[in-house]
Structures are given as structure tokens and as C-alpha cells.
Amino acid sequence: MSNKLIDLQNITKAFDGSIVLDDLNLYIRENEFLTLLGPSGCGKTTTLRILGGFETPDKGRVIFDGRDITSLAPNKRQLNTVFQKYALFSHMTVAENIAFGLRIRKKSEDYIRDKIRYALKLVNLEGFEERTPDSLSGGQQQRIAIARAIVNEPKVLLLDEPLGALDLKLRQDMQYELIRLKNELGITFIYVTHDQEEALTMSDTIVVMNQGYIQQIGTPEDIYNEPQNAFVADFIGDSNIVNATMIHDQLVEIFGVKYACVDTGFGTDKPVDVVIRPEDLELIAVPENEDQSSEEYQKALRKITRINPGYFEGTVSHIIFKGMHYEMEVQAHGFEWLVLSTRMFQVGTKVLMSVDPYNIQIMNKPESEDEKAVSMQEIV
Amino acid sequence: MRKAISRIYLAFIFILLYAPIAVLIILSFNNSRTRAKWGGWTLKWYLSMFQDQVIMSALWNTLLIAVLSALISTILGLMASVSLLAMKHKKRSIVLSLLNIPMLNAEIVTGISLMLIFIAFGQFLSHWGYMIEFGFGTVLIGHITFNIPYTVLLIMPKLRQINISTYEAALDLGASRWLAFRKVIIPDIMPGVLSGFLLAFTMSLDDFVITHFTKGPGFDTLSTKIYTEVRKGIKPEMYALSTLLFASVLLLILLFGRGRKKKPAPELV
Numbered sequence: 268m269s270n271k272l273i274d275l276q277n278i279t280k281a282f283d284g285s286i287v288l289d290d291l292n293l294y295i296r297e298n299e300f301l302t303l304l305g306p307s308g309c310g311k312t313t314t315l316r317i318l319g320g321f322e323t324p325d326k327g328r329v330i331f332d333g334r335d336i337t338s339l340a341p342n343k344r345q346l347n348t349v350f351q352k353y354a355l356f357s358h359m360t361v362a363e364n365i366a367f368g369l370r371i372r373k374k375s376e377d378y379i380r381d382k383i384r385y386a387l388k389l390v391n392l393e394g395f396e397e398r399t400p401d402s403l404s405g406g407q408q409q410r411i412a413i414a415r416a417i418v419n420e421p422k423v424l425l426l427d428e429p430l431g432a433l434d435l436k437l438r439q440d441m442q443y444e445l446i447r448l449k450n451e452l453g454i455t456f457i458y459v460t461h462d463q464e465e466a467l468t469m470s471d472t473i474v475v476m477n478q479g480y481i482q483q484i485g486t487p488e489d490i491y492n493e494p495q496n497a498f499v500a501d502f503i504g505d506s507n508i509v510n511a512t513m514i515h516d517q518l519v520e521i522f523g524v525k526y527a528c529v530d531t532g533f534g535t536d537k538p539v540d541v542v543i544r545p546e547d548l549e550l551i552a553v554p555e556n557e558d559q560s561s562e563e564y565q566k567a568l569r570k571i572t573r574i575n576p577g578y579f580e581g582t583v584s585h586i587i588f589k590g591m592h593y594e595m596e597v598q599a600h601g602f603e604w605l606v607l608s609t610r611m612f613q614v615g616t617k618v619l620m621s622v623d624p625y626n627i628q629i630m631n632k633p634e635s636e637d638e639k640a641v642s643m644q645e646i647v
Numbered sequence: 648m649r650k651a652i653s654r655i656y657l658a659f660i661f662i663l664l665y666a667p668i669a670v671l672i673i674l675s676f677n678n679s680r681t682r683a684k685w686g687g688w689t690l691k692w693y694l695s696m697f698q699d700q701v702i703m704s705a706l707w708n709t710l711l712i713a714v715l716s717a718l719i720s721t722i723l724g725l726m727a728s729v730s731l732l733a734m735k736h737k738k739r740s741i742v743l744s745l746l747n748i749p750m751l752n753a754e755i756v757t758g759i760s761l762m763l764i765f766i767a768f769g770q771f772l773s774h775w776g777y778m779i780e781f782g783f784g785t786v787l788i789g790h791i792t793f794n795i796p797y798t799v800l801l802i803m804p805k806l807r808q809i810n811i812s813t814y815e816a817a818l819d820l821g822a823s824r825w826l827a828f829r830k831v832i833i834p835d836i837m838p839g840v841l842s843g844f845l846l847a848f849t850m851s852l853d854d855f856v857i858t859h860f861t862k863g864p865g866f867d868t869l870s871t872k873i874y875t876e877v878r879k880g881i882k883p884e885m886y887a888l889s890t891l892l893f894a895s896v897l898l899l900i901l902l903f904g905r906g907r908k909k910k911p912a913p914e915l916v
Contacts, residue, residue, distance in 0.1 A: 321815055341818040348819045354812035358834040367830075368820035412816075419820065 270297045272422065272455055273318065278327035280313055287313045288324070289479040295423075295457060300449055302458045302466040305476035306502070311459045314476075315425050318457065319348045332422070346423040347416035351431055353408045355400040361387075361411055362396040368419040386414035389448065406437045413448070423455040430465065442468050463503050467491060475499050496630055500542040507548070507604050511541040511629075519629060522600035526577035528627040540630040545605040547626035549574055550583075550597070550618045571619040578621040579604075583612045668893060675886035692887040699884060705872040706888070708783065709852060712868060716790035717847035723791070724798025724843055725836075728806050731799070743803075750796045758860035761789045765861065781863025789861040790851045797850060798843035805839030806832075849896060 273295040280288040288310045295301050303311035316322040317329060320341035329337045336344060347368070356364050362383050369379045387393050390410035400408055409429055416424055426445075430438045446469055449456050460466055466473050467487040475482040475490060475498075483495045494500035497508050511521045516531040521541055533539060551567045558564065571578045581599030593611050597604045597620055604620065612618060675693070679686030696702055727746075731739050749757060765788075769779035779785065809832060817827035833840075855870040862871060869892070873885055 319815075319819060321818075341815070342821045342823060348816070350812040350816055352810060352812060354810060354816040356813060356817075356831055356834075367817070367822075371821040371826070415816075415820070 271295070272297045272299075272332060273457075274328075274330040275314070275317075276328045276330065278314070278317060278324045278329070280310075280317065280322065280324050287479050288317075291327070291479070291481060293474060293481065293484070295455060298453060298455055300446075300456045300458065300469055300471045302460060302470040302473045303476060304460060304463060304466040304473050304502075305482075306461055308478070309476040310479045311461075311476050312427060315348075315427055315457065315459050318423075319346065319425055320344050345421055346425055347419050347421040348425040348427065349409075349412050349416050349429045351428045353400075353405075353412040355408055355411060355415070357400050359400075360396065361392075361398050361400070361403075364400065364411060365415045365418055367415065372419070382418045386418045389417070389451065390414045390444075405433050406441065409433065409441065410444075417448075417452060421454065423457060424452075426456060426458045428460055429458075430462075431460075438465070445469060467503070475502060477502075492628075494542055494628065494630065496633065497540045497542070500540075500628070500630070505545050505605055505607075507543045507545065507602075509541050509543075509602060511539050513537045513539045513629065517624075519627065521577070522579070522602065524577045524579060524600075526622070526627060527575050527624040528629060529624050530627070530629040533629060533631070538632050540632055542628040542630060543604075543622050543626065545594070546592075546607040547622050548597075548604060548606045548608075548620055549622065550595075550606060550608060550610070550612060550620050552612055553617050553619060567619055571621050574623055575621045578619050581618055581620050583614055583616045583618060586612065586614055671886055672890045672893070675883070675890040677883065677886075680883060692883045693891075696884040696887045696891075701867075702872065702884060702888060705867045705869050708786075708866065709868040709870075712783070712787055712790055713848050713851040716787055716794055716851045717844050720791045720794035720847050721798045721802075721840060721844045724795050724802050725840060727795070727799050728802045731803065732806055743799075746796045746799055749793065750800075754793075754854075754856040755860075757793060758789070758857040761785075761792065761857060762860040781861065782866040785861045785863070786858050786866070786868070789857045790854065793854075793857060794847040794850060797846050801843035801846060802836060802839045805836040809835055845899065848899075852892070852896070 271294045275291055275293045278288050278291040279286070287308075291310070291314065293314075303314055305311050313322060317324050320336075320339060320343075323338055327337075328335055331345070356367065359367070365383045365386055366379045369382060374382075383396060384393075387395055390413055392407060392410050392414070395403075395407070395411070400411065403411065409432075412429070413424075429445075430441050433441060442465060445456070445458075458466075458469065467490075470487055472484065473487055473490045474484050477498050483490060483499045485493070490499065490503055494503060494506075500506045500508055509521055511519050513519050513530075513533040513535070514525060515535045516533075517528055519526050519528050519530075519539070519541060549571075551571050553564055553567045568578075579599040581597040581604065583595055584598045584603070585596035587594045588611075589607075592607050592609050595606045595608065595612060597606050597618060599620060606620070674682060676688050676690070677686060678689040678691070731742060734742065765779055765781065765785050772779060813831050813835070814827050817831045818824065822830065853870060854868075855874065858868050858871055859874070862868070867875070869888065873881075873888075876882060876885055
């Protein structure tokens, strides 16, 4: 996991005058499961196609294993692609599909037969040699597409939203399958998806992209827990993103209420964005029309201030049962807070709401107008 | 009752469609020289047809021109379709409509224009001592010309259905561009290419007008030969010849239909 296997340097690409990738820099290590994640049009597929050799960047270089392959033809590259819609050769049998690359490389028929058997075993489709692609289900076709790619022993496998066309259950099964495959093959996987859950489940490294820029690179935990900007926070999972002011280190003011937090180094009285994950908000119910000086209220107050000195008073305005938890909306200070909780609160319940200082994520406001456009457009 | 009527109607339509051909076929076996009289079954017209040098050379010309013009126009049509698909949408639709106009144009206009351009080109070449002889070459060029739009018309839709990632997948697996085209694109568009070829073949087979204007004296295809014969009164050999032509076209269609059934045209996502 140390060698830089692929190095993308200053990649810029435009189609018909509109910029798709803008000065992209990214390296991929050997044996890494790297995911390019972002909404459609963010440039993730173009990045993959540049790696595969199907597009040539306008500017920049692609270094593969120390060699410049920027303008090398796709058939000369040591990587193979699994396409979004499988792209199996429909007039060939499964065996002929898998053998396609090997026959071009003039391998012996014995070698090819062994390889086909090995690959089909690897994707759990033994005995499918003589079937035709159109007699297979979507999931099976995808496995054949993977088998066809890996028999060529590529150093890198590129996967372009390979699970996009499958239904939810199958998609989850295939995710585990892909992780197992990667571990057995010991090669680098570069995976493109717009599905954040898929990215979080499978990746060693996630590259979040938007409008041709890389927004953040990190492990799934980093990306989820420490989003670097509002775009990442919003794209990865649900979150509450609000304007706030950093009073000084470890104290942030949200809607006029001062909260303890753990972040430092943002300066004093500085406008910031705050991200709070819905599952991190904690609620305590207080009976409606309850006098603030009553014992009941004081007890709730003591409980909530043990979490954080700052708290909101709000009203549950919406609740949906989601199986493992309830999804609620809480009205407080004119903002609809999204809250996930295993406990149920009736609509109309008055609640006290707060959050552990560790779970308040402070982010700098985008500085330039450009950056702002990149990060805020998707949210609003 | 309604079912009976609809059956009778259907039978009526088919009789209308096939009666003339049936009459022709029956007459080709008629032992009598006149149409008016049935003189019993015979195969003598077929025999004398095969012995008639003039008819045989016309048949040979017809088949040769049909095969060659279909083959060449299919190849050109395939090349044109690939490049058309690579064009931007606006440009493509302009070129496509330019391509469609000759199909709608009256055949006689196309025929006369082809004749005129051959004459003009011949005069141009005569400055250098070359000359254009009207005959096999000019007819072939004429047939290729009117066939190309039809082959494009049939190949384009198939090519448009192709999932371009299968082509890219072949490149990705190490195939050169030509190999990827041959191994992946061609098999998928084969039904379109074949029907383009067959349509071009039959169009060329029964063309009269364009052949008439581009052929020189002494060169004949079946249609022009039959036309000349008609002025002298039709010989029964002509019935035999037409029956044979009909039978071969029928055979072609049946073969083609069976080939398609065995391996259904691949539906690409």
C-alpha cells in the first residue's frame, strides 16, 4: 500500500468548451481500493476513461508504474475495465467472452481453458461456459464482465458504476463479492460510483468529486466524520449544515446559542459552517405547556446540559418509522433539524436538543466565489 | 360470421397479390406457343431458354451487376454509416436528408442525369484520347449510385443500436480498432448489413429505367432484354425466365428468414 502505481498530474479536460476536469491531481497506490465518488457530471467517469485510454486529457500527464501513458492506446494498457452496462459480446458464449483477451494475446488453448474455469469459479458461476449472455441475469452478466476483465491479469481493474443496474439486495451481495475478489486477486481497484453507501462499504480511499474538482480525499471514516466542506458533508449521508460563528477556540455560536466544541484554530468571531450528523443529535422530551421552573423541566435541563452547555428548545414536526430507527424533523430557531433516534417522540412534543462537543464538525466557509459555487450549489 | 368475412377478405387480397405470378408460372409450363390455349405440361421452354445464348448472357449480366453493385454499395454504405454516426447531430441530419433525396427522386430523372454525366465525362476524357464505353461499367456505376442510400437506410439503425461500450470493451481487452470493429461491431450489425445487401441486390435485379439509360447498344440485362422482346411479342421462354427469377428471390427470402430465426438479432441494451 505504499507505492504510487498511478499518478494523475494536472489533468484538465473539456468537452465542447465546458470544463469537466480542472487541474486534477491524484495518485493511486498499489493494491488499493479507491473510489471516485460524486454526483453525475462531477468528472469521475471522465477520470476513469482517461485512465482506461478512452479519452485523452487536454493538459496533464498520466503516469503508470513510472511510465507516461497519457497518449497510449487502450489496447496497450495494463488495466482492464468493467463497464457500467457490462458490455458483454452478445453473439459469443460466456467462454468466448472470457477468452477474448487471451486469444488476442495468443495464449494456448489449454491455458485459456484453465483460465476460464478459474475465473468462473472466482465469480461463483462454474459451469456457465456455454451459456449466452442474454440468458443470464443482470448480476450474472456483471460477474462475467468481471471474469472477462480479470483473466488478463491486469494490474488495475477499473469499475464504472458496475452495480448501478442491479437491485438493492443484489447490489449489497455484489459489494461483499467485490471486496472478496479484490483481496483474492491482490490488485488495485478503481471504482466509480455516485452511491455514497457503496463507497463507504468497499473503499480503502474515497475521492469525493464535484464539478471537476476533488473535494476531499480520505478513508471512509475521515470522509464521514470529518467532511472538509459543506458539499462533502451533504453528499456523504444526511446531515444538518448550518451557518455559525466561531466565538473562539472550542466555542461556537449556532442561532445565538453558544455550544462547546473541540475544534481549535479557526480564529475568533469567524463565520463558519457547522455539520451535525442526524444520529448525533440527542433529544429529551419536556411536557407541553410546562412551566420552565417546574421540577420536570429542571430535571430535563440538567440532563441536556450534561451533554453540552448549549442546547435548543424545539418541537417535533414530523416523524417517519425507518425500521432500525425513527427519522424526525425538529423545528428550532426556524431551522428544520433532521434527527435520527431509536426513541420515538410524538409530533408536537416539545424537546430539548443538544449534541456532544465531539460531534460538532466545524468547517471554514468557502473563501473565493468559485469555491463557494462549487460547494454550495448542490446543497441549496 | 365476422371471422369468416375476415378470412374471405384475406384470401381475396392474397389472390390479388399472387394470381398474376401464378398465371405466369403456369404459362411457363404450357406446351402451346400461344397464351390462349393450354397444350399440356412441358419443360421445353426452360430447356430452350438455357440454350438461348442471348438470354443467358443477359441473365449473366443481370446477376453479375446485381451481386457486384450490392456488394460495393453495402461496403460503401457501411463506411458511410460509421462516419455518419461519428458526426455531430446537426451535420448528420443534413447529410442524411441529402442522402434520402435520390431515393425519392423519379427514377427516370436519375437515369437521364446519369446518362448525361457519363456523356459529359466522356467528352472531358476524350481530350486525352480516352473514351467511355456505355455498357457493363456504366450500368454498374449507375446501380451502385442508386443502391447506396438504401444500404445506409438499413445499416444505420442497427449501428445506432450498438452499445458503444462493447467496442470499447474489445479495445480494453487488447484488440486493435480494426479487430474490435470486425469481432464486435460487425456481428451485431450483420442482420442490417445482410438486409441492406439483399435489398440492393433485388433493386438492381429488377431495375429497368436506370439500366435502360446507362447501357449502351449491344449490352442487355434481363429487364431490358424482356422490354425489347415485348415489342416483338413475348416468347414463352420469357415466362420460364421470369418464373426462375421469382423462384430464386423466394428462395433468398426464405433462407434469410430462416437464418434470422435461428439466431435472433441481438438486442443490445
